[in-house]
Amino acid sequence: MADKNVLIIGGGVAGLSAAVELANLGIHVELVEKSNFLGGRAIGYACKAIENTCVKCGACMVEEKLQSAVSHSNIKILTGSQVQNISKNHRFTASIQQEPLVIDREKCTNCGLCLDQCPIDRAILQGFSKNNHPFYAVNKERCLYFKDQSCTICKDECPETAIDLEKKASEHTIEADAVLIATGFQPFNPKDKPYGYGRFKNVVTGLELERMLKQSGRVKKPSGNKLLQKIAFIQCVGSRDVKLNHLWCSKVCCGSALRMARLIKERQPETEITFFYMDVQTFGKDFEQFYKEVQENIRMIRAIPGDFYEMDDQRLKVNFVDNPTHETIEEIFDLVVLYVGINPIEDIGTLSRMFKIGPDEFGFLKTDDKGISVSKTGVFTAGTVQGPMSISETIAGAGSAVWKILKYFGE
Numbered sequence: 001m002a003d004k005n006v007l008i009i010g011g012g013v014a015g016l017s018a019a020v021e022l023a024n025l026g027i028h029v030e031l032v033e034k035s036n037f038l039g040g041r042a043i044g045y046a047c048k049a050i051e052n053t054c055v056k057c058g059a060c061m062v063e064e065k066l067q068s069a070v071s072h073s074n075i076k077i078l079t080g081s082q083v084q085n086i087s088k089n090h091r092f093t094a095s096i097q098q099e100p101l102v103i104d105r106e107k108c109t110n111c112g113l114c115l116d117q118c119p120i121d122r123a124i125l126q127g128f129s130k131n132n133h134p135f136y137a138v139n140k141e142r143c144l145y146f147k148d149q150s151c152t153i154c155k156d157e158c159p160e161t162a163i164d165l166e167k168k169a170s171e172h173t174i175e176a177d178a179v180l181i182a183t184g185f186q187p188f189n190p191k192d193k194p195y196g197y198g199r200f201k202n203v204v205t206g207l208e209l210e211r212m213l214k215q216s217g218r219v220k221k222p223s224g225n226k227l228l229q230k231i232a233f234i235q236c237v238g239s240r241d242v243k244l245n246h247l248w249c250s251k252v253c254c255g256s257a258l259r260m261a262r263l264i265k266e267r268q269p270e271t272e273i274t275f276f277y278m279d280v281q282t283f284g285k286d287f288e289q290f291y292k293e294v295q296e297n298i299r300m301i302r303a304i305p306g307d308f309y310e311m312d313d314q315r316l317k318v319n320f321v322d323n324p325t326h327e328t329i330e331e332i333f334d335l336v337v338l339y340v341g342i343n344p345i346e347d348i349g350t351l352s353r354m355f356k357i358g359p360d361e362f363g364f365l366k367t368d369d370k371g372i373s374v375s376k377t378g379v380f381t382a383g384t385v386q387g388p389m390s391i392s393e394t395i396a397g398a399g400s401a402v403w404k405i406l407k408y409f410g411e
């Protein structure tokens with residue numbers, strides 16, 4: 001197998017898992033990741049263990065895969081990179097465009113001085129895992145140097161001279177015997193829903209809440225560190241929505257939100273949590289017991305609220321129809337968390353044309369279940385690029401993609 005090379009597009013948990021499995025079999029892997037950091041969405045998720053007892057949220061598995069991938073000698077990683085073209089003549093030949101690597105991986109010691117000294121908010125980005133080296137990246141959209149060259153503070157202050165703001169983009173050519181597309185999902189953007197997302201400070205998404213918990217261990221109001229008494233969780237934002245023609249269930253959000261609500265309740269027992277939902281998706285074999293415990297501490301309301309209003313003190317007025325009485329109730333919350341659904345990524349059309357795999361009716365890139373058509377072309381898919389799934393399902397699916405690749409190689 002040492003003569004085989006696989007190109008993996010996407011460095012989330014799907015791409016990382018497949019890379020590690022292939023690499024362990026002696027296959028060379030070239031992993032191309034669009035963003036500056038590996039780990040995909042799930043590397044920003046908080047561990048939801050209660051009193052050191054694992055609740056199987058999957059967050060730690062992503063870190064494990066990331067750690068194994070970055071230290072594996074059979075895996076070559078290109079971050080800030082995208083496939084521009086691909087052709088096949090026995091093998092695949094892919095041209096890759098890589099953004100300038102402004103922070104030198106070899107020189108950077110992850111000291112964080114660049115972030116501390118930078119005068120512009122979010123001009124230096126920070127990853128969620130220190131296994132991502134460097135742990136920092138320059139955000140060209142916000143950096144003053146890339147706007148008008150008026151600031152070089154990060155470069156000047158870096159004690160390791162690891163920052164080169166004039167670094168140019170580079171091009172690479174990769175030869176591969178098979179390609180795995182693991183480009184993941186796009187969270188639904190709730191800005192067009194009547195929930196004030198992007199306008200009201202104290203309306204956040206479930207993914208933003210995950211990152212907040214991962215970074216600081218507690219929930220705070222984005223408007224300021226004032227008392228947090230009441231949180232509303234709203235499920236199915238952008239999922240099972242006829243008006244949007246997003247009819248699918250994102251499957252993972254109920255489990256994720258309920259585990260999160262229980263974690264917050266344990267860490268901040270003074271906070272009251274209300275959970276607005278349509279139906280609760282069951283998950284895992286311990287679901288019944290878990291759900292019973294959750295209902296003792298979390299107020300469950302089977303309704304999806306209508307419009308929200310922001311009050312002068314930045315709390316939120318939420319209207320909903322009470323299910324048994326059909327009365328409209330108005331209630332005030334300090335923080336509202338929107339559990340946004342799993343959508344196909346925006347450039348799914350480009351990938352679909354490049355690899356000649358048609359998206360399914362919802363826009364996800366599905367492989368043939370029997371693996372027939374796909375295994376003949378040498379192009380495979382894994383993870384949420386195929387549709388909603390959890391971290392453990394993603395890892396299992398990546399394993400199955402590896403098996404199909406081996407079958408394609410005739411092993």
Ligand SMILES: Cc1cc2nc3c(=O)[nH]c(=O)nc-3n(C[C@H](O)[C@H](O)[C@H](O)COP(=O)(O)OP(=O)(O)OC[C@H]3O[C@@H](n4cnc5c(N)ncnc54)[C@H](O)[C@@H]3O)c2cc1C
Nearest residue numbers: 010012013014034040041058183184185256383384390391
């Ligand atoms: C609100 C919410 C909460 C969730 N909570 C949980 C939970 O508690 N437990 C759980 O098990 N699951 C949870 N999930 C699901 C979990 O996020 C996914 O299972 C997991 O992220 C799937 O990994 P992936 O690798 O398929 O995709 P992603 O995490 O999306 O990673 C894909 C990677 O591909 C890269 N990429 C995209 N396009 C390109 C391109 N053209 N070229 C190169 N790279 C590209 C992206 O930058 C990204 O790094 C949740 C999902 C949501 C929406």
